[in-house]
Structures are given as C-alpha cells and as structure tokens.
Amino acid sequence: MKENIINNFDIPSKVYAKEVNKLTNVAGCLMPNENNVKINLRRIPNNSYPTISSKEFVLEKLLIALKDTCSSVKSFFIDFEHAMIKAIEEVFEDSVSIHLCYYHLSQSVWRKVQNLGLATKYTKDKEFRYSVRMINALAFLPLNVI
Secondary structure, eight states: OHHHHHHHOOOHHHHHHHHHHHSOHHHHHHSOOHHHHHHHHHTSOGGGSOSSOHHHHHHHHHHHHHHHHOTTOOEEEEOSOHHHHHHHHHHHTTSSEEEEOHHHHHHHHHHHHHHTTOHHHHHHOHHHHHHHHHHHHGGGSOTTTO
C-alpha cells in the first residue's frame, strides 16, 4: 500500500479500498482497522515523494494554458496542495498572489492534533483548546508580527 501512495500519489482511502477489495473474505477480516491503516499511510513523509511529479507537470501545463488565454489573472485561492503552489510559482513567478484556504489550514491543524493523540485533551482542556486555536489565528496576522 505504501508503494501505491508514493508512486501513484493516491489518497490513503483510495489505496485502502483497492487493496482490501483484492483480498479474500478471510484475509479481509484479518486486516487492521481502516482508520489505523489510513493514519499510518498519511504518515509517509513528504520527502519520499519525487521532487517533480507527473501531477506537477500536468498542473504546469494547465497553468501555462491559463496564462496564455487569460493574462489578467492576478491571484489564486487554493487549498494547501503543495504541487499546485509549486506549479503556480513556477509558471506565474511573482506576477500573481497565492491565497490559501483558512478551512484547509484548520483541518490540517486538527489532523495534526489527532495524529499526535491529543484529540481527547483538546476536547477536555479549555486552555489547550485555546492554544491550538491560536495557531489558526496566526493566519490573520501580518508576517512582520509573527
């Protein structure tokens, strides 16, 4: 499963579903809990991914076509997709601004809290919850203040 994520850039849910469907009923019952498998697959370090992926290549081609047909593009509003950010920076350089989605930032912080095993502490400890929320609030501060 790990190889599928690294080589094909599939999301853990998709990889898990494909692999479990290949198994017999008996083998499927012996598989670990789906959520545990997905959590472990998400922990694959990003540095194991190739630096230039086919996904980035496709994104760059699409962005070049966009730049050629619509030269008035000044900004992009996207989620925290590293391939997209790199492709935009490569194609448009400094001529556009990139704005990242606050919702996806919040989701990323929450996933990190869960991966660190702190979800229970988050729900029970008001001070800790306040501190975690302050991480998200950093998005609203000017860079020179942070």
